Amino acid sequence: DTAVSQTPKYLVTQMGNDKSIKCEQNLGHDTMYWYKQDSKKFLKIMFSYNNKELIINETVPNRFSPKSPDKAHLNLHINSLELGDSAVYFCASSQPQEKLFFGSGTQLSVL
């Protein structure tokens, strides 16, 4: 059983399109996250949810909108995609202050 699963693994799309990435965890964790890893491999937090409530919202353009229907799911919707959005997006979960469990990543390529 995959602990943190995200789909799709690859996403290729045109500038201006809207896309979503889904994430689910079966670890019973209270907290879920979205991280972005750019081409230089720098891993930067975007959002964090605790029990469906947004607790961290870094300086991310409002074209990015996370949604958590329940504590096991955290989806990421991106509007009006731009070239600079190309990156690998990782979902993760943890108990507070504990180690992160990452999903396998979604490689987003905006053409």
Add this chain to the structure above:
Amino acid sequence: GQNIDQPTEMTATEGAIVQINCTYQTSGFNGLFWYQQHAGEAPTFLSYNVLDGLEEKGRFSSFLSRSKGYSYLLLKELQMKDSASYLCAVVNAGKSTFGDGTTLTVKP
């Protein structure tokens, strides 16, 4: 603010020992994690320190000095499969902030 520094690249020989350093300046501190990330894969947990001292886990050890804002990851008996990026992450108020990572290349 948060500032976490690691060397960008390191090279070592199979069977040797390598130490990857991490220095940090953060507004708060609840612990420091080390993660390993192979190319094209997700980061995976290696080690955690919250108190000063050494934590040993098989071939991997991690050290923390909170007063110096310093940690290192020690890898012993290096194997080719240890070629990967090693990420230092400081946790504060539920948020993990990552360093830029150190790419380790193990050569035969």
